Structure formats: structure tokens, C-alpha cells
Amino acid sequence: MTFKTIMRLGLAACAIATGVSCTVQAADTPSFWPMYAMQPGHNAAMKSPFPAVNWTYEVPGAADARKAVKNNTIIRDLVGFPIGVAVVDGAVFAPNDNGYLYKLDARTGKLEWSFNAHNQLMTTPVVATAGGKQLVFIGAGNSVFTYSHAKKFGVNGVAVIRGSDVSAVDAVDAATGKLVWTYGTKGEDMPTAVFDKGMLLFGNGDGHIYALDAVTGALKWKTAIMSFVSMSSATFDPKKNVIIMGGTHPSNIYALDAATGKPLWTVHPKNIFSSSGGDGTWAVGGNVTIGQIETRTSSQKATSGSEEIAIDIGTGKIVWSKTLGVGKTPPRNKDAVPAIVDGVVYTGSPVTHDEYAIDAKTGKIIWTAPLKAGMKAAPTIVGDDVIQPTGKGKIFTLAKSSGKVTHVYDQKEGGYGPQNGVAVGSTYFIGTNDGFMQAIPLKMLGASE
DSSP states (O other): OBHHHHHHHHHHHHHHHHSSOOOOOOSSSOSOBOSTTSSTTOOOEEBOSOOOOOEEEEOTTHHHHHHHOOOHHHHHHHHOOOSOOEEETTEEEEEOTTSEEEEEETTTOOEEEEEEOSSOBOSOOEEEEETTEEEEEEEEOOSOOOHHHHTTTTOTTOOOOOOOSOOEEEEEETTTOOEEEEEEOSSOOOSOOEEETTEEEEEOTTSEEEEEETTTOOEEEEEEOSSBOSSOOOEEETTTTEEEEEEBTTTEEEEEETTTOOEEEEEOOTTBOTTHHHHOOOEEETTEEEEEEEEOOTTOSSEEEEEEEEEETTTOOEEEEEEEEEEEOOSSOOOOOOEEETTEEEEEOTTTOEEEEEETTTOOEEEEEEOSSOOOSOOEEETTEEEEEOTTSOEEEEETTTOOEEEEEOOSSOOOSSOOOEEETTEEEEEOTTSEEEEEEGGGGTOOO
């Protein structure tokens, strides 16, 4: 997406939300971040004059956590950056599992403010103008089941709520880091929301999809789906005004009218396994939404399949499905997020540990690249390159045309899970599971600008 396009979308959203004309003061960065990975196709890349910068910000207490705790999963849950950042008006808004949202100067990495949401933060911050003020919207929550709901898991027809302690969506003043409003929910608010026409749209852990007034936090509509939504961020088709996300227990993919919350269709993929439905985030490409699920047949024990699926947004019919392969069942975050660029789907798989390019129209695999590492985040496509972070801490750069690995980068500051990289101008922004926020020049990744 170009710099001019982002500026235009930001101005349009501002005008819709406030009812007046708006101006932006952008430092070669977007002025608006409406959803996970910035846009419906989930390629978080923007051409702009933003320069190549190189800095690292370490979360307070991260060094002590790494010394005291030797389990990488626990370290991640204490101080990791679990999801992609938003880069808006010269600032990086970075959520952390320690419960804090950090605003950092995009050029220097200097901390401007931090906000405590009092539970883990796993949502990409949504940044938009509402009521004449630039706000940052985040969701707080964790993946814990209380005992009363854990014992319901696996019981057909019984609603299960995921999340304990503080579960809420917060609106924070982008300039000051002060809380503007909060909306509490019964279940976790880990999935990233979508901002559209002055509303904040999201699914969560209590089996509902919500629409809130972005200015006040007041409820606009609320639709029950029964499934709890964990990391399946809301995906938005602006042409059809449809939001899409997945849920677990039961494992389904849902589409709703964004204006009214009216359910449009539900898809239950064959052989979908475990928490796969609620883990994966779907992308929009043309008339279809494309996502990944984990599958398991009755003959499989410790292995699973990885499958990419395209669903017609208008009808809810499966257009194509493609089995990518079989591998060891991953412990959690079962599915990688796709990025769609120019009719091609680029994605990894935490099951097969391979990277793929797939024809978005037919489902035909164009190329496969074995990376021998698990990956869950959407790759970032910049020029002729595909940039894929992996769980072992390596960032692979591949040729977009062939899948050939052209560069491997490892700063040895922790692995990468669901957090996608963001490329703005000549810099790539990404957080690690060990508590480091990184700004990396694209040239250091061997990538084009």
C-alpha cells in the first residue's frame, strides 16, 4: 500500500468519525491504523520516504525475567511482544504481554509514554481519530479458563468463556497515554479490532462480536456466535461492509454485516481440529477471504494437517481448499496468517514449517520453501521480497517470484510468534518474545525498499 493511499484512508476515516474535514501531520508514516496488519490483505508494508533506522527498545524488567525464568514460553507470556505494532504519525505503538502499551519514537526508539491495561495485551493497536482526538484502541485479556468454564470445554452446545481477571477494550489518548474510556467484557479481548465508520468491531472470549462507539465506548450492537474468539482478529471487507473472524467451541468461521451485526454466514470446515477456528486471522483478497486451519483425521494421533481455504465473502461457499502438508501438532496458535498481494497468497505453516506462495484464485501452490522453523505471523511483502519471521528468532527473506531464500537475519534477541513485521519506508519494525522491540533497516534483512 502506498503512502498516499494510507494518507487518503486516514483523512476519510477522520472525516467520517468527526463529521468535519481533517488534516494530518505525518512523519512519513501512516496517519491511521484501522486493523491487524493495517489493511484487509494483511501485508503491513507502506512505501514512503521514512529512512532506515536501527534501534532496539528493551521492556523494563525483561532482563530480570530472562535471568530468573528459563522457560521460553513463560518468558514470552511475561514480557513478550505478542503481535504486530502500529506505526502512526512518527510513533510505534507496541503492546506487550506484561500489560503495558508503549509509545515509542519511530526514529529513535525513545519511550514517550506507557499505559497499563492490567492484563496481557495481544491486540495490534488500532489508531484512529474519533471525536476530534487521536485515540489508540487496545484489548486486554488472557488465555486462561476459570475452573467453572474449563470443565465445560468439549461439551456440545455449552457456551465456554475464555479469559480471567481484567478483560476490557480501552481507548487511550495517543498524545498523552491517558485512558479515555474502557468497556469491560466477560471474556478476554485478545483479538485485534477493526475501526470503521466511527465504530470499533471485534470478537472476544465470551462468545460475542461487538460494535462500540469509538468516541464514547457505548455499545452499538452485540451478536452472539457461541464460539469464543482467541487470536482471530477481525478482518474487514470495505466493499461489502462485512467483518470476518473465526471462533472455537464450536470451530467455525463467521461473517457479519458490519453496520448491524446481522450474521451472514457460518462455515464449519471439514476435519478442523482443536482451537484452530479461533486462532487464525483471515485476509481479504478480491471477492474471497482466505485463511489457514489445522486439520486432523481419525487416523492421526500426534500429527495434524495444515490447510489453506478460500471462502466467497458474498455467499459463504468454499471456493477452494488446499492441503499444505502434515507435521507435528503445534502446542498453540495453530495457524499462520496469510498476506495477499497482487492475487498471490503468501503464508507459512506452524505445522509443516514451510513457506508458500499460492494462487488466490485457484488455490494452486506456486512455490514451497522449507524453512525448518515454525511461523505464525503474516509475512511482509516488500518489492520483490517476502520477509517471514520465525519462532526460532530467524527472519527469512525470500524471492517473491521463486521462494528462494536470499537472506537469513538473526539478532539473537528472542523468537517471533504471531507478531508480524511492519515495513515503513526503509525500516522493518517487529517485537520479540524476549521483550525487545526492534527497528531494523530493510537492507540488513537483504530486502528491497
